[in-house]
Amino acid sequence: MAAALTDIAGSSDVVDRGFVTYSNEAKQKMLGVPAATLKRHGAVSAETAAAMAKGALKNSRADLAVAITGIAGPGGGSKEKPVGLVYFAAVKRGGRHIAGVRRYGKIGRDGVRARSVAEALTLLELLAKT
Numbered sequence: 001m002a003a004a005l006t007d008i009a010g011s012s013d014v015v016d017r018g019f020v021t022y023s024n025e026a027k028q029k030m031l032g033v034p035a036a037t038l039k040r041h042g043a044v045s046a047e048t049a050a051a052m053a054k055g056a057l058k059n060s061r062a063d064l065a066v067a068i069t070g071i072a073g074p075g076g077g078s079k080e081k082p083v084g085l086v087y088f089a090a091v092k093r094g095g096r097h098i099a100g101v102r103r104y105g106k107i108g109r110d111g112v113r114a115r116s117v118a119e120a121l122t123l124l125e126l127l128a129k130t
Helices: 002-006 024-031 035-041 046-058 109-128
Strands: 064-070 085-092 097-103
Touching: 024 035, 024 046, 035 046, 046 064, 046 085, 046 097, 064 109, 085 109, 097 109
Parallel strands: none
Antiparallel strands: 064 085, 085 097
């Protein structure tokens, strides 16, 4: 996601920072995701995505934030949370938020990541227009 945003010349005028929080510990420490949320719903969940997005907004000067959490594969999936499952949340300072979930299936790690970035950018665009 950060690469997609910062590949654009002049992006430093609008991009404040990014958080890569792969581990649960990082999600808690950097974004303030409650341990109870991670324990109850897991790292790959709508609840965690929402907490991540809110935490990113709280810990930055940004007006918009987006979070992505999922299972890109090829391993790591389960029956309940298969490879290709990705949750999204985007928030705007002032409270507006959008959430989503996609089930991309086994399209390969690069495919899941590319489609996830495209979806996250779409959510940011929708929020920016409202």
